[in-house]
Amino acid sequence: MVNPTTMPEQVREPPGSVSIKDVARIAGVSIATVSRFINDPERVKEQTRTRVQAAIAQTGYSPNTLAQSFRRGKTHLIMVVLPSVGDPFFTGVMSGIRSVAGGRGYSLLINETQFNTMTADEIGAMVVSRQADGIVLLASLSPFGNEVLSAHSHRTLPIVIGCETVSPELANFPGVHIDNSAAAQEATDYLLALGHRKIAFIYGQQQSLLTSDREQGYRASMHKAGISVRESWVVEGKLTMEGAIAATRILLGHADRPTAIFCANDEMALGCIYAVKSAGLRVPEDVSVVGFDDIRYARICDPALTTVYQPAEEIGEKVMNRLLDEIEGGRSGSAGAEIVAHKLVVRKSAAPPSV
């Protein structure tokens, strides 16, 4: 890392360039006011803002935040790695992350793993290159990505893991999430209690640890009830609506079709309900459907979706507070995950089997 003291003074005000003093003079305000305009414009009266802004436009002054970040070795940026912008589950998580980050003076650099150039592997490079003060990891990484991060620990860059279950390699990083396995077990127990025996499971992606934990919960519940899981009833839904529609069509094509389908997320449950209804069957009379996440569409879909609620906003807040405590306090990361409470939300998409 570059020692900030090696930065020469002239970088602060390169020869011939416009200084903050010029802006203050032209706007007829103090240097402190110009600085406040740049760093916290809402604290500057609108009339003054207009004057300062005009002076900045007139002079072409640049506060050069990059140079500032470089000098103090702080970017005040937190990188959030999530699977996809546009996934409604992240509305709540991001809301929690935002409110804490904003309140503590940080901005967010959001990276999507799904259709991103920055693949999970490249996080290793981000980790060592100090493009952010810390990382919130909301997405699964490739085995290589896990390996890269686990080699670094908190020595190089603070990382907190949210939502996703922690892979064994990342057990030394702090995390905040629900008990995915217990939650999935509870949802399956609920279907069993309604009288279902033929319960199918649509999982996400084979490489995602998150849905494998949910699958484990489903299997544990079935095992406990003395029902052997038919492997042809455990189908990949790719975490997408389209994937779940295809998966549901496969399940409904079996001669002996399931009476209930448990989906590893709500996005897939919405696709599943659509596919069941498109096949001329009723939800829940012919096929019960249960989801996972409680996204905002769960309560307005028809029938309203029975699902597992995750406290998304709380997860976002806890993850960000934990990360910033570490960055600001310079503490070595407290290892291991904090488990937050989930809740089964019973609505209308599951009922006793009609047969």
Add this chain to the structure above:
Amino acid sequence: MVNPTTMPEQVREPPGSVSIKDVARIAGVSIATVSRFINDPERVKEQTRTRVQAAIAQTGYSPNTLAQSFRRGKTHLIMVVLPSVGDPFFTGVMSGIRSVAGGRGYSLLINETQFNTMTADEIGAMVVSRQADGIVLLASLSPFGNEVLSAHSHRTLPIVIGCETVSPELANFPGVHIDNSAAAQEATDYLLALGHRKIAFIYGQQQSLLTSDREQGYRASMHKAGISVRESWVVEGKLTMEGAIAATRILLGHADRPTAIFCANDEMALGCIYAVKSAGLRVPEDVSVVGFDDIRYARICDPALTTVYQPAEEIGEKVMNRLLDEIEGGRSGSAGAEIVAHKLVVRKSAAPPSV
């Protein structure tokens, strides 16, 4: 702006720090390979990556991207300003933006205006502080935000506006979007052609130019048909599901209720359908509902939503290509907006009025 040549050589390799040569020596690879690992890891074989990664972990080497950005005056970051992460309309737009940015070697810094500390006003500060090479603006700004940007033009930072209609202050910036007014007129014409006369409109937010253009299209269509718009049938839905549920309850509460409701986005149309059904009425038999955007939930909702399709991915690609052409070519921004084609998608949520 800082002249890169004022940066002294020792910043490149501060005394006593680990150099890229040390990493290469320990990993037993060339310096070029280490550089490739940092900048484009997918071009490095997995076996080699593991070796380089281990050498980086062992030495604690930091490529110090911030210092590099500072030197060349390029961050290779594009700031995308959007209303909300978790809004499904942006899945497509972001996908297009991503694929172009990635292919051309840029990463994205995503900022949400909705629940962000960085309010629209603060974009002015971002513009002059060179925290990114350019800005993609997908959200409405406050009047002050518009004013700040319009004072800068392309002189300070390249900006391309996507999706949102351009406010008069920003007419000097390039943009890519559909003709919102014409599209809304077409959707209203369709309801009129089905025989509806009592057509209500749920708009987004009063300060958003985007929904005001859609409202204008609705009013133009009604005017052309010789039907005067009842002002009590034009209601604010806040662009959210919850807002639209409340708005629909108001509309259905009128003694003489509308036979059709046109919503300024799909998110609100989904809330509207839910509210109509919750009131014990049928869609489309009792009330027709038409949306705007064609988000992925439009085709699976019950009944499937008739809506206006926006070519989200194409908008994302065009916006990003236009921005990067400007950044890389150093061209002065071509003014004005490029209009892309919309399409009315007829599904099942609108039908002739039963009365």
